[in-house]
Amino acid sequence: MADPSSYRPKPGEIPDSPGVYKFRDDHRRVIYVGKAKSLRSRLANYFQDVANLHPRTATMVTTAASVEWTVVSTEVEALQLEYSWIKEFDPRFNVKYRDDKSYPYLAVTLNEEFPRVQVMRGAKRKGVRYFGPYGHAWAIRETVDLMLRVFPVRTCSAGVFKNHRQKGRPCLLGYIGKCSAPCVGRVTPEEHRELAEEFCDFMAGRTGTYLRRLEKEMAAAAEEMEYERAARLRDDITALRRALEKNAVVLADATDADLIAVAEDELEAAVQIFHVRGGRVRGQRGWVTDKVEAVDTAGLVEHALQQLYGEERGDSVPKEVLVPALPANPDAVGQWLGERRGSQVSLRVPQRGDKKALMETVARNAQQALALHKTKRASDLTTRSRALEEIAEALDLDSAPLRIECFDVSHLQGQDVVASMVVFEDGLPRKSEYRRFQIKGFEGQDDVRSMHEVIGRRFRRYLAEKDKTGEWIGADDPAQAPADAAPAGEAPTNAVPAGEAGRDEDGRPKRFAYPPQLVVVDGGAPQVAAAQRALDELGIDDVAVCGLAKRLEEVWLPGDDDPVVLPRSSEGLYLLQRIRDTAHDFAIRYQRSKRTKRIRTSPLDDVPGLGETRKQALIKHFGSVKRLKGATIEQICEVPGMGRKTAESVVAALAQAAPAAPAVNTATGEIMDENDGGSTR
DSSP states (O other): OOOGGGSOOOTTOSOSSOEEEEEEETTOOEEEEEEESSHHHHHHHHTSOGGGSOHHHHHHHHHEEEEEEEEOSSHHHHHHHHHHHHHHHOOTTSOOOEESSOOOEEEEOTTSSSOBEEEEOSSOOTTOEEEOOOSOHHHHHHHHHHHTTTSOOBOSOHHHHHHHHHHTSOOHHHHTTSSOOGGGTSSOHHHHHHHHHHHHHHHTTOOHHHHHHHHHHHHHHHHTTOHHHHHHHHHHHHHHHHHHHTSOBOOTTOOOEEEEEEEEOSSEEEEEEEEEETTEEEEEEEEEEEOOSOOOHHHHHHHHHHHHHTTOOGGGSOSEEEOSSOOSSHHHHHHHHHHHHTSOOEEEOOOSHHHHHHHHHHHHHHHHHHHHHHHHHHHHHHHHHHHHHHHHHHTTOSSOOSEEEEEEEEEETTEEEEEEEEEEETTEEOGGGOEEEEOOSOSSOOHHHHHHHHHHHHHHHHHHHHHHHTOOSSTTOGGGSOTTOOOTTOOOOSSOOTTOTTBOTTSOBOSSOSOOSEEEEESSHHHHHHHHHHHHHTTOOSSEEEEEETTTTEEEOTTOSSOBOOOTTOHHHHHHHHHHHHHHHHHHHHHHHHHHHHHTOOGGGGSTTOOHHHHHHHHHHHSSHHHHHTOOHHHHHTSTTOOHHHHHHHHHHHHHSOOOOOEEOTTTOOEEOGGGOOOOO
């Protein structure tokens, strides 16, 4: 652990102005990001006696090895920059909310010529209108099914839409009146877009207009004795009211607001959000986080607001946000929210009435979510800690391996040889740092040699990143230190260089900037020896190596004649097996994708200057590669966009290509004539 006084900035060096600061560890990895109204006052709090600090803060400052800062003009800028850096660097000591599940949204793709209504999950897309989130996808589909009677908007995929457009007849929904069938021209693009916009207006809470309009039309149809039409309108009104009943009125004044409640204990916190639109609860979501930093309820609310609205614009930010406690600077947070919405946003704590009662309901949901989460996670946290301790004890490590990297090699009979690297931190997968390798040093099948190559390449990249950051490569050899290395003991400036450690020039994480405490290889003694030899050749002696052999699940260590046998019930063995199996699956997926790509190659792929568009045009014109082989240069030149020089290249490439194996129908065993197909491969 580092002594905070070793990297404490000199007196007067820190500016007394708003800004954002970053703590980095000895590998230059950002471990904490914070903001302050006064950088000087805030940072001074971190460099007092460690015994007086909160335990989590003390752990952070002793893990860190340097601190740097960036001055901004206002607290609003500091809020935005803090959010951007937390998202970019993913610091381990910052509160990071994680959804307790992936929530489905009702989405309307207004960015398409014929907007589509569908269920969507994941990141929001530009030009798509979202409603929700909902607790279950089936709830969305029930609502949509009721509303399609009144707003028959397209719900089919692009492939189905294109298929029915080519057929010239609509799908079943078009026949039963739940789709306006734009695929066959029953409505114009403008009329269909108007339907989609009315659908969005209704979902946004503007319901009274449509209900009153339908009631008037129903009355008029009855007066004119058009009883069938009146009955259909009556059923439409019933369907819309049933859809509305699924979201009960909770605020009588048709309020648009988000209500945020927090439930917390010493270790964890749960956040629940109710999205109220038009006085009705239109969506609900929840987050859970470990309290890895010393933070109170106001701080948790501020972090929740950053995560909830950091990527939102316009109406996605409501007019009113109700919270259990105001952030430290509510004016700055309110101004930030207003900038994202484009108009003023009210940020306040409800004091009385329906809004306070609804906030109590949200708070009860947060308490239940925290209790459920702790029930599920308590054993997981204990199990992961015990597993890491058992691994450290079995492998005789100084401390628990908080970062483990596992490597596996995959091939098919010596072809398409690839390798994978998966990363587990604190016993959990860190998928953003998974990596894939192609074996380049030799041809053929040699798992041991492949493992040596992959480990060598991974750690050469690590040393290269250390070299760029100015860290000493050899602790006992000052001659190996880079010429531009900063003098030891000097604090970094507030300017962040373009190629800072762990980041590319555009700010993206570099691939191999952070080392593991333990390397696991899929294999026995030969693979372990190859991995250790690769590390020894690079002079790396602070990374442990082991191998896990599949046959008896034995753990092999470098230089040992006998394996370490962990008990079958050992949590450490379970964790190693999970890591090994994850690396194995990741390698197999990559190897299969390469094999599929190789099998699907075509002689046309090697023709210089022939892109995918002209390749498709050739196949469409001639019907197949076989027919194209029999064409003359003049016939190829007849294809639009094909010049004589390219045509000559195509003829030459096809003449040199080996004859392809006949295609076989795997279901019947029948050899298929290529003249019958139109494949591009």
